[in-house]
Amino acid sequence: MARVRTWYNHSRPARATLIWLISALLFIFFFKTICQLRFYSPSAGTMELNSERRSKLYDKMGRDLDEHGAAFLKHGETSQSLSLSDLFDFKDGIVRPKLKPADPPVRANVLYLSKEYSMPISIAVKSTFLPYFDKVVWFQNSSFYHFSMFHASHHLTPVPATEEEIVSEMNAVQAVAEEICSLRIILDRVVLTSTGVLLGCWQVVSGTDPVTIRGKLRSALPRAPEKQLYDVAMLHTSFARLLGPPTNFHMELNQTSDQLHFFHKLVRHLNDQIRGMEAVVSELWYVEELDVLALALEGRMKIHKFQLGCRHT
Numbered sequence: 477m478a479r480v481r482t483w484y485n486h487s488r489p490a491r492a493t494l495i496w497l498i499s500a501l502l503f504i505f506f507f508k509t510i511c512q513l514r515f516y517s518p519s520a521g522t523m524e525l526n527s528e529r530r531s532k533l534y535d536k537m538g539r540d541l542d543e544h545g546a547a548f549l550k551h552g553e554t555s556q557s558l559s560l561s562d563l564f565d566f567k568d569g570i571v572r573p574k575l576k577p578a579d580p581p582v583r584a585n586v587l588y589l590s591k592e593y594s595m596p597i598s599i600a601v602k603s604t605f606l607p608y609f610d611k612v613v614w615f616q617n618s619s620f621y622h623f624s625m626f627h628a629s630h631h632l633t634p635v636p637a638t639e640e641e642i643v644s645e646m647n648a649v650q651a652v653a654e655e656i657c658s659l660r661i662i663l664d665r666v667v668l669t670s671t672g673v674l675l676g677c678w679q680v681v682s683g684t685d686p687v688t689i690r691g692k693l694r695s696a697l698p699r700a701p702e703k704q705l706y707d708v709a710m711l712h713t714s715f716a717r718l719l720g721p722p723t724n725f726h727m728e729l730n731q732t733s734d735q736l737h738f739f740h741k742l743v744r745h746l747n748d749q750i751r752g753m754e755a756v757v758s759e760l761w762y763v764e765e766l767d768v769l770a771l772a773l774e775g776r777m778k779i780h781k782f783q784l785g786c787r788h789t
């Protein structure tokens with residue numbers, strides 16, 4: 477009995493020390509966890525949010541054809557609200573872009589997809605669509621596959637600029653490029669919009685997110701139109717534009733549902749070939765488009781190329 481009491485009396489300070497030590501360890505553990513949450517989670521969390529935002533956008537774009545029908549069979553409009561008949565000439569059974577001077581020139585900032593990746597895509601797109609859409613399809617030239625990021629001036633809100641202002645915009649964009657890290661991306665899906673534009677929709681695996689890139693470009697180009705053409709999270713590249721109903725076809729597509737079914741089948745076939753493809757993007761281009769949609773239609777343009785530098789600021 478006496479021994480027990482002695483032990484108890486003696487161990488009292490020891491127990492206090494032990495409890496204090498456990499509390500301290502718990503405190504350190506929780507503090508570190510909180511620090512990790514505060515310093516790591518937001519960026520990972522934001523990346524996840526951006527990916528989710530893209531997925532939702534792409535879902536919506538994928539439903540567009542069913543919801544609005546194949547408008548390109550009649551008078552399609554592009555995603556930049558330009559009518560297709562304004563953009564193409566169909567004389568003599570040949571599709572030619574109708575190039576119109578852009579006044580003032582459009583100043584676009586785009587990420588560039590190099591030929592290493594664009595060539596195989598272009599081959600798959602052509603082999604899928606050319607057999608059915610001979611002379612009523614326009615293929616994006618694989619030398620100019622791009623992801624539209626941010627416009628310093630576009631046709632809806634023209635922002636004229638002097639030579640000097642263009643040089644200073646270019647310098648600002650170059651400084652942004654130096655901060656951006658190369659993007660490793662994956663082709664999430666191909667969609668055909670109701671306006672007949674065949675789009676590749678991409679997700680980001682690593683590198684600087686388009687949301688961040690557009691944010692940096694906006695700060696660097698304060699005179700740019702407030703309203704931009706695309707959602708800040710979007711990472712898309714256009715592969716082709718369908719300009720009318722399929723030509724070489726063994727049966728008439730009388731019903732709207734037949735048509736949609738057929739277009740979905742082609743898109744699915746293309747997806748089976750190229751969905752999941754990975755690519756690395758490491759160039760940002762500042763492009764002066766002297767013709768309307770020059771990048772898409774191979775019009776006149778001045779391209780200024782900047783390597784992504786991934787430099788910390």
Ligand SMILES: *[C@@H]1O[C@H](CO)[C@@H](O)[C@H](O)[C@H]1NC(C)=O
Pocket residue numbers: 617618619
């Ligand atoms: C694509 O553009 C390049 C560079 O301007 C040109 O050399 C090539 O002929 C074009 N390809 C097609 C299929 O028009």
Ligand SMILES: *[C@@H]1O[C@H](CO)[C@@H](O)[C@H](O)[C@H]1NC(C)=O
Pocket residue numbers: 727728729730
């Ligand atoms: C479409 O209509 C044409 C003429 O009206 C008819 O000859 C053809 O069989 C129809 N095709 C289908 C798939 O129903």
